[in-house]
Amino acid sequence: MTNIADQPYRVLARKYRPATFEEMIGQDALVQTLTNAIALGRLAHAFILTGVRGVGKTSTARILAKGLNCEGADGAGGPTMSPCGACDxxxxxxxxRHIDVLEMDAASKTGVDDVRDIIDGAAYRPVSARFKIYIVDEVHMLSRSAFNALLKTLEEPPDNVKFIFATTEIRKVPVTILSRCQRFDLRRVPVDVMTHHLQTIADSEQIKAAANALVHIAKASEGSVRDALSLLDQAAAMNADEISEQAVLDMLGQVNTDLILKILQACLNGQTAAALDLFATADACGAEPDVFIADMLDNIHLASLIAGGADSSDQPEAQSRMLTAIATAGIARLGRAWQLLLNGHREIKDAPNPKTAAQMVLIRLAHIAPMPTPA
Incomplete structure (x- = not known):
């Protein structure tokens, strides 16, 4: 295990927070656009960054603030996309603690008085930096009057002032604000990119992790780097820095994919008793009913892709064979199963007993299996 006696432990999400654009993953379009803008001297006065939690909105704002104000190691540098990290x-x-780079959390400072402080401060030149930069996180939480107070300053700010807004709820931001900003949509990080990132960090932290375990963590994070690192942290703590696939599945309340495919095959074959017995095994392993049905939906989707002619070579060999067998049911039957499982997933959330609701979903799926599909 990693020695933790030397210094206080920092969670991985903070320790590996990107400090430069080179360290960011999955946001190539954003980095390329900002690089060209700085190189051409066509940098906007206001930016709004949007995306799901944990994809790098606040990190991007801070890196951009450093790049705009970086002086270089020799003190003679200009705006850059590669801040040196060594200058003051x-x-x-x-x-x-930079006096000219001010961060405000709009979730706790929502009123017009808070925005008025920004407006008043923007009228003064930077004390020591090249640009005075205002970073407003969760900007959608500002009140309507606060947004209205910001409009004039945002439309015609002083040349040495930049605004960087971040939000997870872009639809709640008034269009009058959006029209005054350059918008960047940060994407969810793809599973393969996330998995490689997790493997790099695991190697750096001397954490032994099975490849499939990291894939499950990457999928569970839903494209959020922060969520992925938090899950990796949790898995490492739970398993003493040796993370197996089964340990991650247990932590996430998921079931082994082979077992999911066996249950799905039994249902499509009309074998109700076999499907329920296999579900009992999954339940004994701690599977969450809603996650279990969601996993069945994912595999129905994969089987439907194969039935439609897609390649299955990116799946493990054993799972590829099972998916190919399930795909022989045909798109019509798989589509019907998808609809039933999707409705069942909604029912589980409203059911007083999610386990019995999941069992009823399997019973219904096995019951309709022999029925002819619509012409």
Whole structure:
């Protein structure tokens, strides 16, 4: 295990927070656009960054603030997409104590008085930096009057002032604000990119992790790097820095894919008793009913792709064979099974006993299996 006696432990999500654009993953379009804008001297005065939690909105804002104010190691540098991290502005921004880079959490400061402080401060030149930068996190939480108070300053700010807004709820931001900002949509990080990132960090932290275990963590994170690192942290703590696939499945309340496919095959064959016996095995392993049905939906989707002519070579060999066998049921039957499972997934959330609701879903799925499909 990693020695933790030397210094206080920092969670992986904080320890590996990107400090440069080179360290960011999955946001190539954003990085390329900002790189060209700085190189051409066509940098907007206001940016709004949107995306799901944990994809790098606040990190992007801080890196951009460093890049705009970086002086270089020799003190003679200009705006750059590769801040040196060694000059005083970079160090102060990293530590969150730069007098000209101000962060505001709009979730706790929502009123017009809070925005008025920004408006008043924007009228003054930066004290020591090249640009005075205002980073407003969760900007959608501002009140309507606060947004209205910001409009004039946002439309015609001083040349040495930049605004960077971040939000997870872009639809709640008034269109009058959006029209005054350059918008960037940060994407969910793909599973393969996330898995490689997790493997790199696991190697750095001397954590032994099975490849499939990291794939499950990457999928469970739903494209959020912060969520993925939090799950990796949890799995490492639970298993003493040796993470197996089964340990991750237990932690996530998921079932081994082979077992899911066997249950799905039994249902499509009309074998109700066999399907219920296999579900009992999954339940004994701690499977959550809603996660279990969601996993069945994922595999129905994969089987439907194969039935439609897609390649299954990216799946493990044993699972590929089982999916191919399930795909022989045909798109019509698989589509019907998808609809039943999708409705069942909704029912589980409303049911007083999710386990019995999941059993009823399997019974219904096995019952309709022999029935002819619509012409």
């Amino acid at each position: 502005p970079c160090k102060d921004i990293n530590d969150g």
